[in-house]
Structures are given as structure tokens and as C-alpha cells.
Amino acid sequence: RIVELENLLNSKVYTVDNESALSEYIPFATTRIVQYDDYIIPSNSHNHIKSCLDRLQEKHLEVLKANLHGLSRKNAKKGISKLHKAFLYCTANLGVWLAAKAAEIHSTTNEQFLSFWGEELDKNVEGFVRSYSEEVYRELSCFSKRGHIGEDFAADLQDGLLTPKVHCLVQFLLEYRHMQDLRCIVFVERVVTSIVLESLLSTINQMPGWIVKHIAGNRPMFHNQSRNKQTEIVDAFKGGKVHIIVTTQVLEEGLNVPGCHLVIRFDPPTTGRSFIQSRGRARMPNSDYVLLVRRHVF
Numbered sequence: 001r002i003v004e005l006e007n008l009l010n011s012k013v014y015t016v017d018n019e020s021a022l023s024e025y026i027p028f029a030t031t032r033i034v035q036y037d038d039y040i041i042p043s044n045s046h047n048h049i050k051s052c053l054d055r056l057q058e059k060h061l062e063v064l065k066a067n068l069h070g071l072s073r074k075n076a077k078k079g080i081s082k083l084h085k086a087f088l089y090c091t092a093n094l095g096v097w098l099a100a101k102a103a104e105i106h107s108t109t110n111e112q113f114l115s116f117w118g119e120e121l122d123k124n125v126e127g128f129v130r131s132y133s134e135e136v137y138r139e140l141s142c143f144s145k146r147g148h149i150g151e152d153f154a155a156d157l158q159d160g161l162l163t164p165k166v167h168c169l170v171q172f173l174l175e176y177r178h179m180q181d182l183r184c185i186v187f188v189e190r191v192v193t194s195i196v197l198e199s200l201l202s203t204i205n206q207m208p209g210w211i212v213k214h215i216a217g218n219r220p221m222f223h224n225q226s227r228n229k230q231t232e233i234v235d236a237f238k239g240g241k242v243h244i245i246v247t248t249q250v251l252e253e254g255l256n257v258p259g260c261h262l263v264i265r266f267d268p269p270t271t272g273r274s275f276i277q278s279r280g281r282a283r284m285p286n287s288d289y290v291l292l293v294r295r296h297v298f
Helices: 002-009 043-067 070-093 096-107 123-144 153-158 164-174 191-203 227-238 272-279
Strands: 030-036 184-187 212-215 244-247 262-265 288-294
Touching: 030 164, 043 070, 043 123, 070 096, 070 123, 070 191, 096 123, 096 191, 153 164, 164 191, 164 262, 164 288, 191 212, 191 244, 212 227, 227 244, 262 272
Parallel strands: 030 288, 184 244, 184 262, 212 244, 262 288
Antiparallel strands: none
16 A cells, blocks of 8 residues: 555655654644633623623514514524624633624624625615614723723733733744744634634734734634635745734645644644644644643642
8 A cells, every 4th residue: 555655746755763864854833832821700790791782682583673674684683693693702712802802893894894694684684784784883982981991901801901811922933023024823713703803913012013914714603704814824924025914724734725834733733633733733843833821729
């Protein structure tokens, strides 16, 4: 079988005793574990934000009952319910600033986010869902009027604008700010996480002029990114015009991505295959493969 493979590939197959022998010819990333603290929003703030989001959901569902019927009402209710869960997820796991950003993005008139089921929606449905997102954005923005995000990380953490996990990501990236030609991929589980982290990392002033983009597959509700758009971003990454890509598992395989200096698993790989494929993206000499892991207190 090996001879057949050699003939097929017009190559020679060699075996080695261990990975260190291969490292003389192929760069391997150094795997690093970076821990962050558990995050609990102060109960008063958490309860206030949750009750606010619950109230807005209930309010807009009541509006639907009075204005839409049949399939239109069903689709609009489905959209608002899914968004409600997404905003709660962002608040608890990413921070209030990123939850507000998710609502702002979804309320935009930008065509990139109009078709959040991957197809054209009834304009009435679209309008009701966007109206809900607009009001969520206004409400959540009231919690983050203190100043520019990232100017005072301690205060951002205290106020729940960022979670320790997000703060850990930012601080780790800043360790590489001397590297102007950085090539970095940040792997996340959810599409909404990739979108709002792109916004955050593009906003923080301490970032040394890095261009940040996100890539995510076609998923319901938050995204409808075409293959051509993904290829365009990867080409810019290859050419040094994009420095950080925040992505879901779509970049673990499939697209031809150049070797990176840094690969960060913001969310853990779900399978051994996912671990191997994402680690394989860090192919530059002296590259790092970083796993963000919650610190458990016993």
C-alpha cells in the first residue's frame, strides 16, 4: 500500500520515531494553556439586565399578536425568540458591551444582515424583528455610557461590559502588539461571537493598527456570508492586509489559509479532529497554539 501511495503521489514515504524528528523540517506550534477566572455578573446587575431583556421580548411579542398573522407572525416570533437567547448568551458569556453590539449589528440596514435565514424575508417580519433589536440596543447601551471600551479594563470588568474570558483574549493578543505583520486566527463556537469580537478588537485603541475580520459559515439568524467573501478575506490575510481572523470551525479545513504565528481557541475544540486541524493552522516558526481555559476554584 505504501508503494502504491508513493507511485500515486510521485513521492517517497518515510517514517520517524517521534514528533521531534519531524520538527527539524516542519514547524510545530507550542501549545499553551491560558487560564481565566470564572465570571459572575453581580446579581443585581444580572437580574436587572435579564428582566430588561425579558420585558422587551414580551413587549414585542405582544406587538406581533396585534399586527401579524399566520406564517408571518410565526416567523417573526421565531426570530425574536432566537435573538433573545442570543442576547442573553452574549450578556452572560461575553459582556454587556458585546451584547449591545450584537443588537446594534442586527438592527442595521446593512444588506449583509438583512437576510438572517439565508433567504429573503417578508419585509413586515424583517421590520418587526429589527425594531426589537433596535430597542434592545438602546437599553443595553445605557449600561455602557461610561467611556470608550478598553480605556479602563478594570472598570469594564467591574461593570460587566466585558467578561474575564474576553479580557483574557485581549490581554494575550496585546502581548504580540510589537508584531506588525501578525497572522492570527481566533476560533470560536458561535457565529454571533465571531461578529462581535471583530467589532471589539477593531475598537480597542491599544491594538497596533491590526485589521480584524470574521469568517463564519452560513448560519440562521445572524449571518449569510458567501464563499466569495470568505475567500476575499483569506486572500487579504495572505497578503498581510488582514492580521486577525475570528472564525468558527469553517476555517479548520477547506479554505487555503497560510501558516499563522498565533492560533487561539477562544472556545475549546469539540473533538480531537477539531483540535488537530485548528492546531495545524499554526505553521510559522516559533508559532503558538493557545487554549483559553476557565480556572476552576476547588
